[in-house]
Amino acid sequence: xxxxxILDLLGRYDIQQPEIIFLRHNENRTYRVNDRTGKSYLLxxxxxxxxxxxxxxxxYSGILGExxxxxxxxxxxxxxxxxxxxxNEGELITIIExxxxxxxxxxxxxxxxRDMNMNDVNNLELVKELGSQIAELHTFFRQYExxxxxxxxxxxxxxxxxxxxxxxxxVKKNLFTPSDANVIEQTLQLINSRLDDHGGEAxxxxxxxxxxxxxxxxxTEGKVRFINFGFFGKxxxxxxxxxxxxxxxxxxxxxxxxGYYRECENTVNDLLQLExxxxxxxxxxxxxxxxxVHVHDWMRxxxxxxxxxxxxxxxxxESIFYKM
Numbered sequence: 630x631x632x633x634x635i636l637d638l639l640g641r642y643d644i645q646q647p648e649i650i651f652l653r654h655n656e657n658r659t660y661r662v663n664d665r666t667g668k669s670y671l672l673x674x675x676x677x678x679x680x681x682x683x684x685x686x687x688x689y690s691g692i693l694g695e696x697x698x699x700x701x702x703x704x705x706x707x708x709x710x711x712x713x714x715x716x717n718e719g720e721l722i723t724i725i726e727x728x729x730x731x732x733x734x735x736x737x738x739x740x741x742x743r744d745m746n747m748n749d750v751n752n753l754e755l756v757k758e759l760g761s762q763i764a765e766l767h768t769f770f771r772q773y774e775x776x777x778x779x780x781x782x783x784x785x786x787x788x789x790x791x792x793x794x795x796x797x798x799x800v801k802k803n804l805f806t807p808s809d810a811n812v813i814e815q816t817l818q819l820i821n822s823r824l825d826d827h828g829g830e831a832x833x834x835x836x837x838x839x840x841x842x843x844x845x846x847x848x849t850e851g852k853v854r855f856i857n858f859g860f861f862g863k864x865x866x867x868x869x870x871x872x873x874x875x876x877x878x879x880x881x882x883x884x885x886x887x888g889y890y891r892e893c894e895n896t897v898n899d900l901l902q903l904e905x906x907x908x909x910x911x912x913x914x915x916x917x918x919x920x921x922v923h924v925h926d927w928m929r930x931x932x933x934x935x936x937x938x939x940x941x942x943x944x945x946x947e948s949i950f951y952k953m
Contacts, residue, residue, distance in 0.1 A: 630658065630674065630727060638725050641716045642736055644670065654678045656686075656859055661739065669739035670714060674725075676732050681920040686859045689722060690780040692733050695858050696721040698773065699737070705769055709848070711740045711856050740856060742848040745876070749847060756881050760888025762853045763840070763873055767866050770835035778831065781862035785832030786824060788864070789817045789909060795916045804925060805932050812936040813912060815944055820905035824865060831863035838864060840872035867899065871906035879951040904950040908939060 632649055639647045639662060646665040649672075653659055658674035675687045685691040696713040700721075703712035714736040716723050723734045749755050782788075793814045799805045805813075827833040837844075838860030846854045870889055874882050886895050915932070918924045939949050 634725070634727060635660065635672070638723060638734055639672070639736075641718070641723055642714060643717065644668075644736075656682055662736070669741075671711065671737040671739055672734065673737070674732055674734050679920055682917070685780060685782050685862075687733070688780070689724075689733055691782075692722055692735060694775075694778070694780045695861055696735060698775070698861060699858060701773060702769055706765075708852070708854065709740065710854070711737045713737055740846050740848065740854055742846040742854065745842040745845040745847055745853070747842075750877050750881055753881070753884055755847070755851070755853065756877060756884050757888035758853045759845070759873055759876075760870075760885040761891070762855065763837075763869050764889045764891060766837060766855060767834070767869070770866075773835060775835075778835070778863045782838065782860050783831035783862045784836065784838055784860070784864035784868060784909075784913070785828065785830055786821045786826075787830035789821050792909075792912055792916045793817050795919055796912065799915070799919055799928070802919075802925075804919070804928050809932050809936045812940050812944070816905075816908055816940045817912065819944060820909060823902060823905060828863065832865050834864060834866040836862070836864040836866055836869050838862060838868070840869050840876075842876055865902075865906060867902050868906045868909065871903045872910050874903060874950070875907050875910060875953065879953075882951065900948070900950050904943065904948065904953070907950070907953055908943060911935060911939075 635649050636647065639649075644662060644664045648663040650661040650663070651659075652661055656677050658676055660672040660674075662670040662672050664670075675692055677683055677687065686695065699710070699713050703710040713721050715721055716736075721735065723736075725732050725734055796805065796813045797810050800807050800810050825833070837855060837858060839857060840855070844855060844857040846856055848854055870886075873889075874885060877885055889895075912935075915928055918928075939953055942952075943949050
């Protein structure tokens with residue numbers, strides 16, 4: 630996309646003399662925008678790099694649901710949050726035409742800091758804060774009033790069933806063996822049998838849905854903040870916790886869980902569900918990237934290890950929470 634087109638788009642916002650810096654084109658086209666007053670913004674053009682990445686999170690109503698939530702989160706939280714910026718017409722979404730296609734665009738405030746990295750797991754206070762910040766986000770989600778989440782992605786039982794079908798389709802692509810695909814199917818079916826039915830097939834809770842180091846900012850003050858709510862929607866709150874635990878070495882996970890559960894103690898059932906949802910998160914990556922040929926070799930190499938080292942022991946009743 631040309632700078633002229635982006636400047637025309639930014640002309641619909643109160644951004645003075647914007648400087649445009651391309652960041653990446655993955656799930657969206659993203660740019661950092663600096664203006665002459667010293668303010669910075671994140672511009673997102675909601676057009677994924679691969680057509681098969683498109684989902685509810687790219688529709689007008691889906692994007693609007695995310696932005697409305699972020700606006701409420703920004704007014705609720707005492708922390709600095711990446712919040713949406715309305716255009717000159719007061720709208721959260723700006724629509725542009727590019728190469729004969731209508732594209733949805735949004736602007737967020739910029740959050741200064743850096744991506745979380747592996748060195749951060751050595752900071753025990755930061756590990757505990759990671760758990761505490763997930764708990765705070767879930768506190769907001771529990772009181773957030775919404776009219777319905779069918780406009781947003783969901784990661785409940787129905788999502789797990791769909792993943793089974795996608796993994797089996799990978800057999801035809803010569804990505805997985807039939808045996809490994811069957812192990813994944815049995816694993817997801819066991820996980821679903823242990824999840825409660827409250828909230829229906831979409832799941833009972835609101836979740837971030839994509840917690841990883843690239844979506845966690847360590848601010849200039851050393852605080853943990855979350856970005857990229859593209860997969861915000863219904864699911865199981867413990868999926869966010871499982872994703873957080875996966876980023877940490879096993880000997881840091883108890884500290885992380887103390888941050889999340891605060892004064893309460895996590896139960897044996899919590900750990901059982903957490904390790905199942907850790908597997909859901911891993912399998913979800915395979916599913917999301919299954920049309921991305923650049924990771925196919927990695928998938929062929931890693932899937933047998935995933936099944937042998939984690940899924941089969943999980944199916945045999947072994948605890949894997951501290952082994953992954």
